[in-house]
Amino acid sequence: MxxxxxxxxxxxxxxxxxxxxxxxxxxxxxxxxxxxxxxxxxxxxxxxxxxxxxxxxxxxxxxxxxxxxxxxxxxxxxxxxxxxxxxxxxxxxxxxxxxxxxxxxxxxxxxxxxxxxxxxxxxxxxxxxxxxxxxxxxxxxxxxxxxxxxxxxxxxxxTMNRAIGELQETNRRITNEKNKFLTIFESMPTAVFLLDDKRRIVHMNFSGAQMIDPTAKSGGHYYSHPDDRIPFPWLEDELSRFYETGDEKEYEYLIELPDKDECQVLARFHPMEDISFKYTGKVVILQDITERKKAEKELKQTQTYIIHQEKMASIGQLAAGVAHEINNPMGFIISNLSSLRKYIECLTEFITVEDQAIALADIPNDFQLAEIREKLKIDYISEDVKELIVESLDGAERVKHIVQELKTFSRIDQADYTLIDLNETIKTTMNIAWNEIKYVATLEHEFGNIPKINCYPQQLNQVFLNLLVNAAQAIKDQGTITVRTWCDEKNINVSITDTGGGILPKDLARIFEPFYTTKDVGKGTGLGLSISYGIIQNHGGEIRVESEIGKGSTFTVTLPIHK
Ligand SMILES: Nc1ncnc2c1ncn2[C@@H]1O[C@H](COP(=O)(O)OP(=O)(O)OP(=O)(O)O)[C@@H](O)[C@H]1O
Ligand SMILES: [Mg+2]
Structure with missing residues (x-):
């Protein structure tokens, strides 16, 4: 070159x-x-x-x-x-x-x-x-x-004519070009404001004008040019900073606009792209990101919901596995204890007879029978061993019962859509929840005569457990929790009533929202009711709440008999 x-x-x-x-x-x-x-x-x-x-x-x-x-x-x-x-x-x-x-x-x-x-x-x-x-x-x-x-x-x-002709043609082209860019500018769904050095609006597009006045017309600002300042107080601080420093940044605002609900706005500031320094103003872009934020939130909630569901499912599986493992040894412990009780009965009976024989026989004192008997506390043992066995059997029976409850709760055998007796399911769940309840409340139930229904029993267990635990947590000192079931022609109803503190009206509207909790950090995730709501909806039913401050609350679940 x-x-x-x-x-x-x-x-x-x-x-x-x-x-x-x-x-x-x-x-x-x-x-x-x-x-x-x-x-x-x-x-x-x-x-x-x-x-x-x-x-x-x-x-x-x-x-x-x-x-x-x-x-x-x-x-x-x-x-x-x-x-x-x-x-x-x-x-x-x-x-x-x-x-x-x-x-x-x-x-x-x-x-x-x-x-x-x-x-x-x-x-x-x-x-x-x-x-x-x-x-x-x-x-x-x-x-x-x-x-x-x-x-x-x-x-x-x-020659004049040629020059004028050329100018007219050029003018037409430029006007068309200007209109094209004006139309693009006006059609943008994002609000754009061009501001001068004194922060007055030089131009704004239709979306921008609508943010200020919902009745604004497309092109209205271009043809009338009122040169006021940008009228958003919420934008002032960051805009001032941008005018001072020239640092381009993005900001998010939660704001209310005329004729609109609360919305979220993303604001961006840029200097005008002009290397000839003719236009020294700034460009302010405001984008409504409410829908995007909502979608992001929903996605996050769905993810958490799925994680929660999976967690519940794996806890269920774990419980079922453990229950299965414990079930076998429990079987022979109980059976052995029963045999042991019989053997001890035989042995004590034999010892009694032996005692009588010894009393009649003339046995030399060299054997020191009485002393040894006392030293080894034989009389006490023969009384106590019976009690120990009875207690152990009782304990073993209780373990067996709990294992059975765990099995029923996790329903390994009935993980799918199944016909069940809701009263039975609820009874099981009440037993599971008893640990949470027993220190604060007595648990009563009035079970009506209800037909079996098709449902996902494991999921319904989860709902009733959530409701029972909430009820227990709402009671401060001592109270009562009452579980009722009844039915009409179409539906089965289950209500759980507590004598707890009740729910404030401002909370009442929000308790079914995911993550809405009034409990201390670590105590509540605020997921219980939202998950329950989802499950009941899935079953074609509904869940309602009535509450009175200082008196207590009643949650009622209604499930269709035939879905
Ligand atoms: N029986 C009730 N009495 C009073 N308030 C209740 C009752 N049940 C629910 N609430 C209110 O509803 C809120 C949401 O309940 P939810 O079960 O969804 O979440 P949580 O119990 O706070 O947390 P989690 O269930 O995830 O442990 C609770 O924080 C509480 O304020
Ligand atoms: Mg809860």
């Missing part, structure tokens, strides 16, 4: 920044582009012209009175720019003035001179050490050719 081409290509960004700086300093930027890409394209166009000249000849393209500059390929860029700028309403003076700074920029690169104070002091990437003068001269001539071509093109179209 030619060293000049290499230099120009490498420093594309440098050239672009320098011409931008010249334009800003000399106030040409009022008529130039705001976006970096437009500047880059003009630099690339000029560089291409210089390089295409270079590939034809390395000698400076001296000027001649016979040259036809308009058709000169090296000046083609100038001709094109002349047409574009003229139709944009730029005057010849303006364009030639700015062109001088383009030329200056390229020469700066070669000569490393900085004639103007404000331009960037950034060094170019490389230098052409040799032939600087030659290349400067070369570039001067290329620019001369471009400028002459530009003037020639400009002068060619001086």
């Amino acid at each position: 030619h060293p000049l081409e290499q230099l120009l290509r490498k420093n594309e960004l440098w050239l672009m920044r320098r011409i931008r700086d010249y334009a800003v300093e000399r106030d040409y930027s009022r008529y130039t582009s705001t976006l970096e890409e437009a500047w880059r394209i003009s630099i690339v166009g000029l560089t291409d012209s210089i390089i295409s000249a270079l590939t034809i000849s390395e000698d400076p393209w001296e000027l001649s009175p016979e040259d036809t500059y308009i058709s000169d390929p090296i000046a083609a860029f100038g001709v094109l720019e002349a047409q574009k700028h003229r139709s944009r309403g730029v005057t010849l003076e303006m364009f030639l003035g700015l062109m001088k700074y383009y030329r200056q920029t390229y020469l700066d690169l070669l000569r490393k001179s900085y004639p103007i104070g404000q331009v960037s002091k950034e060094e170019p990437l490389n230098e052409v050490n040799n032939d600087r003068e030659k290349y400067s001269h070369f570039i001067e001539r290329v620019f001369d050719r471009i400028e002459i071509a530009f003037c020639a093109e400009w002068g060619r179209s001086d």
Whole structure:
């Protein structure tokens, strides 16, 4: 690659920044582009012209009175720019003035001179050490050719009609383009505000206007421009910080908007993308993220619900496994204890008979029967052993019973949809809950005559256990928990009534929400009722609550007999 081409290509960004700086300093930027890409394209166009000249000849393209500059390929860029700028309403003076700074920029690169104070002091990437003068001269001539071509093109179209026609056509195009971007801006579902340095609204789109006034019309702000400040007090602090520091950040707010319920808003602040520093305001973007947050929360709840369900299922399995393991040894312990009781009875009976025989026989005192008998507490043992066995049997029976309860509770044998007697199920659950209840309440039940129903017994156990534990936890000193069952034609009803503290009206509306708990950290997760609610719904039934502060609460579960 030619060293000049290499230099120009490498420093594309440098050239672009320098011409931008010249334009800003000399106030040409009022008529130039705001976006970096437009500047880059003009630099690339000029560089291409210089390089295409270079590939034809390395000698400076001296000027001649016979040259036809308009058709000169090296000046083609100038001709094109002349047409574009003229139709944009730029005057010849303006364009030639700015062109001088383009030329200056390229020469700066070669000569490393900085004639103007404000331009960037950034060094170019490389230098052409040799032939600087030659290349400067070369570039001067290329620019001369471009400028002459530009003037020639400009002068060619001086007939009024043609110029007006061109301007009208351009105006139509620009208006269409403006309308397209205005429509895009207005159609965005996200609220966008453009603010000036004094934080007044320069523009806002339809979504933004609706946040302020729900009756706003699309395009309303564009065509009327009331320039008030952005009217959200909740945004003030962070917006002030952004104006001070320029740090781009995101913030989430929980707010109430006119005509809307509480909603969650994500706010983002950006400076205006304008490398010419013409528009120095800020962009504020407000996005309604209520639905997204709701979905995230629901997902989290579902996950927790599933985890809870799985936990309950694995506890059930564990309980069933342990119950099974204990069941076997319990079987032979009870059976052995029963045999032992019979054997002891036989032995004591025999000892009694023996005693009588010994009393009649004349046994020498050498045997010291009486002393040994006393020392070994034989009389006490023969009385106590019976009691010990009875107690052990009683204990073993109780263990057997608990194991049976555990088995029934986890229902390994009935894990699926099954026809069951609800009274039986509830009785089992009451026994399981008894540990939690016995210190605070007496547990009563009034079971009605109810038909068997098809259900998931394990899940219903969980519901009644939750309700019983809640009831026990609601009682402070001593109270009563009453479980009732009854039925009508269509439904079976189960109510659990406690004489606890009752539920405050403000809590009543929320107790079925997941994670809603009034209990201390670690004591309640707030999941019990929401899970119960889900289970009962799943069974096509419903769960209701009545409560009176200071008197107690009644939870009633209604399940359809035929589902
Ligand atoms: N019988 C009741 N008496 C008074 N308040 C109750 C009763 N049952 C439930 N509540 C209230 O409803 C809230 C939610 O109950 P829920 O069973 O869903 O969660 P929890 O008992 O707090 O926690 P977890 O059941 O997960 O251990 C409780 O914190 C309590 O305030
Ligand atoms: Mg609970």
